[in-house]
Amino acid sequence: MDEVPWQRALEEMSAKPYEERRFVTPDGDRYIGEAVFSSDAMHLLVGRIGSGELQTVDLDHGHIEDLRLDGNRGFVDTTTVCFLDHGNIIGMMGSSQASPRATAIQRWMNACGLASEEIALWPVISQDVWTKLQNANAVHNFEFTFRPNPAFMPPESSSIFGFKQTSNRYPDHRITFKVEVPKRGQATSRARGHRRLQEDAMHFMSELGYLVGPSGIERARALVTLPAEDGHVREEALDFLKHHVTAKKRVEVRSAEDARPRYTTAVEAILEAAREHAHDLRGAVSG
Numbered sequence: 001m002d003e004v005p006w007q008r009a010l011e012e013m014s015a016k017p018y019e020e021r022r023f024v025t026p027d028g029d030r031y032i033g034e035a036v037f038s039s040d041a042m043h044l045l046v047g048r049i050g051s052g053e054l055q056t057v058d059l060d061h062g063h064i065e066d067l068r069l070d071g072n073r074g075f076v077d078t079t080t081v082c083f084l085d086h087g088n089i090i091g092m093m094g095s096s097q098a099s100p101r102a103t104a105i106q107r108w109m110n111a112c113g114l115a116s117e118e119i120a121l122w123p124v125i126s127q128d129v130w131t132k133l134q135n136a137n138a139v140h141n142f143e144f145t146f147r148p149n150p151a152f153m154p155p156e157s158s159s160i161f162g163f164k165q166t167s168n169r170y171p172d173h174r175i176t177f178k179v180e181v182p183k184r185g186q187a188t189s190r191a192r193g194h195r196r197l198q199e200d201a202m203h204f205m206s207e208l209g210y211l212v213g214p215s216g217i218e219r220a221r222a223l224v225t226l227p228a229e230d231g232h233v234r235e236e237a238l239d240f241l242k243h244h245v246t247a248k249k250r251v252e253v254r255s256a257e258d259a260r261p262r263y264t265t266a267v268e269a270i271l272e273a274a275r276e277h278a279h280d281l282r283g284a285v286s287g
Contacts, residue, residue: 085274086282093270105121126244135227251265
C-alpha cells in the first residue's frame, strides 16, 4: 500500500468517541485503542480488556480476595505501537503475555478505520537474508510447516503449494510442504527448477504476513547456493523465521509487583531499536 500519513490518522483517531475505538471479536474478545503523545510524536495503544477478576493478598493477615475497582472501570493489557520513519513500518512492544499481538492489532486497525484501505501486518525480514535469496545462484529446496486456522485464511494468491485447499482438508493438523530440485538429471531441467523455486520462494516470503500468527507458521527455510568472494560458490541454509527484525531492550517497569512497562518507556525502547536496525527497515521498503 502507499505510505499512509500515520500522524494525521492518529490525530483523527484521538478525536473519535469510545464506541468508534473499540472492537469485539466474534469470540467476545474486546479491544480498545487510544492515540497518545510521547517523544514528539503520536503513537497508538491497543488494549485487550480483561474478562477475569484479579486477586490480591493481604500481606499482614494472609487473606486472598478479589480486587474491585471503583466505578465502571476494568483491567486492560496493552501493546504500544510506534509508526516509524520507514514507510509503513511499525514497532510494537506488549506489556504482558496477554497483550494484543500483531493479528489482533491488524483486526482492530481495520475495524476502527485507522487507514482508508485494509491493513495487513507481517514481520520485517532481515535485509541480509532477503538479499541472499534474491542473489542465489540456485534454490535447491524450500519448505514450510504450519497449523491451519480456518478463521484467518490468506488470499488465494498469497501462497504456493495449495495452502487453502490443504487447510480445508486438514484443519486440525500440522502440515509440512517441501519442494526440492533433484541434484541429478538433465542440467537444463535442474536450472529451470532452480529458477522457478526461487521465484516461488520469493513470492511466498513477500506474503508471509498473511500466514504468520493465526495460521501458525512454524518453519520457513530454504537451501541455496551463493557466490563467494573468491569466485567459488557455497551452499547456505536460510531460516526466514529466525531472521525477523526483533530486538531485546531493558525497560523500566512500574514497580516490583507490576512488571508492565509504562507506554512512554516502551516508546523510547521501540524508537531506539528502530535506530539500531535502520538498515534493515529501510531495505524492507526500498523496493
